[in-house]
Structures are given as C-alpha cells and as structure tokens.
Amino acid sequence: MEDRNAPIGVFDSGVGGISTLRTLAKSLPKENFIFYGDSANAPYGERPADQVYQLSVTAINQLRKQGIKALVIACNTATSAAKPQLISRYPDMPILGIEPALKQAVDAGKKHILVMATPLTISRPKYQNQAAKFKDQATIYSLPCPGLADRIELGTAGLPQISSLLDQLLAPYLGKPIDALVLGCTHYPFVKDIIAEKLGGQIEIYTGYDGIERYLEYQLRTKSLLRTENQKQTIQFMSSRDTPAELALYQDLFDHGIQR
Incomplete structure (x- = not known):
C-alpha cells in the first residue's frame, strides 16, 4: 500500500x-x-x-x-x-x-510524414532503423531541429525567437504535401499550433x-x-x-x- x-x-x-x-x-x-x-x-x-x-x-x-x-x-x-x-x-x-510516434502515423495511413526531433534523436540507430522500416509505406522527412528546444526553454518570452527559427527550419518543406507531423521532442508540443500554421494549417499531429x-x-x-x-x-x-x-x-x- x-x-x-x-x-x-x-x-x-x-x-x-x-x-x-x-x-x-x-x-x-x-x-x-x-x-x-x-x-x-x-x-x-x-x-x-x-x-x-x-x-x-x-x-x-x-x-x-x-x-x-x-x-x-x-x-x-x-x-x-x-x-x-x-x-x-x-x-x-x-x-x-x-519515443517519436512515427509508427502511429504510418499505421494511420499517412503518406508524407515530417518528423521533427533533436539532432541526437534523429541520428540514433533506433530512429534510423524505424524510418528505414517504413520507407516503402510513406515518404518520411527527418528534420533535426538544433536550437528549438533551447528557445522553448524560455517559455512565452521566447516566442519571437521560436517563430524565426521555425521559419528557417520549415522553409524546405512548405511546398511538400505533408499530411502528418511527428513531434519527436517533448518540448515541441508547446508550439505545435505554430508549427502547424506554418505548414499550412490542417495537419495531423502525433506526439507519442x-x-x-x-x-x-x-x-x-x-x-x-x-x-x-x-x-x-x-x-x-x-x-x-x-x-x-x-x-x-x-x-x-x-x-x-x-x-x-
């Protein structure tokens, strides 16, 4: 007891x-x-x-x-x-x-999945093996986000820096037909709405x-x-x-x- x-x-x-x-x-x-x-x-x-x-x-x-x-x-x-x-x-x-909810997004039938995580998480064999496992079922974009967690550590005071960095990180993906966003760092859900807006609004988000x-x-x-x-x-x-x-x-x- x-x-x-x-x-x-x-x-x-x-x-x-x-x-x-x-x-x-x-x-x-x-x-x-x-x-x-x-x-x-x-x-x-x-x-x-x-x-x-x-x-x-x-x-x-x-x-x-x-x-x-x-x-x-x-x-x-x-x-x-x-x-x-x-x-x-x-x-x-x-x-x-x-852990990053990549499998959950693939199981839901998503075909163009953006995974945002820290550089270390993206580089680890566990994630790399999982991404390779699903490469025939979906197009997976793995995006390391150096500095993003740092800025989120500031809370609301960090919003201008967060927005500016997200613009830089997401710029290469704005023209792609992304239908799912996997947030592979627990800092990132605090700004998930901002990320979704920058990607075009309606997008399924997976946090794990x-x-x-x-x-x-x-x-x-x-x-x-x-x-x-x-x-x-x-x-x-x-x-x-x-x-x-x-x-x-x-x-x-x-x-x-x-x-x-």
Missing part, C-alpha cells in the same frame, strides 16, 4: 516534459506526480549519448530520493540514448520512455502521448501500483536550476502552456 501511494516521477532535460506531465496528470487523476527538469543542462539533444546517460542518472537519483514508484522519461533524446542502460541500472522500478499513457497505466496495474483513491492530486516541481523564477516557469507552463 505504501508503494501504491508513492508519487510517479517524470523527468526531462528541461521544460519540455511538462507537456507530457500535463497529459499524464489528466489521464491518471488519482496519481501524484513529481517532475524534475534538468534545465541547468538543457537541452540534451546536441550532447554526446554518454553525457546524456550520466545527466539522466543524476536527475533520476534526485527523484528516487523522493520515493517515486515509477519513472517516465519524458525526453525523447534521453529515451533513445539511455533508456536500456537506465532500466538495467534501476531494475527495482518501472521505467518508461517516450497516447502510447505512454496506456503503457504507464498498464505497468502500474500489472505491478499493483495503481493508486485507488486520492482526494486531491498533487504535482511537485523540481529543477537542477533551482530558482524561484525557474519553478514559477514550470508551474506556468503546466497551467497555461506557451501563450501567444
């Missing part, structure tokens, strides 16, 4: 995972959550894989000190670069990682949240860790950049997202 009532840890390289946290908190309203953002070292997407692993270990250890019962890696880069090693390191705890929601609920249920009652859900924020301004930004992004 003590384990069942423990919180779920959610970890990201910075503020991006708050978009995942919002989804999980809504889908599992009886669960309490603790979010840890490694904003002092964000973003991970342009770092070497071994460094991403070491930073992930440091962040996870901070969450484990809070007595979490499960961990969600709400960072596509950390998932692709470090998830297997992290599972081996912490065998006593369910560890889930979010459906899969992580279902799998987290399944893992908790099969391990008898689902919380059965909770009068008031609690959400706690922690950051490696432990300042009142940073924690206030986390809370604002959780409550409101990035507002134009």
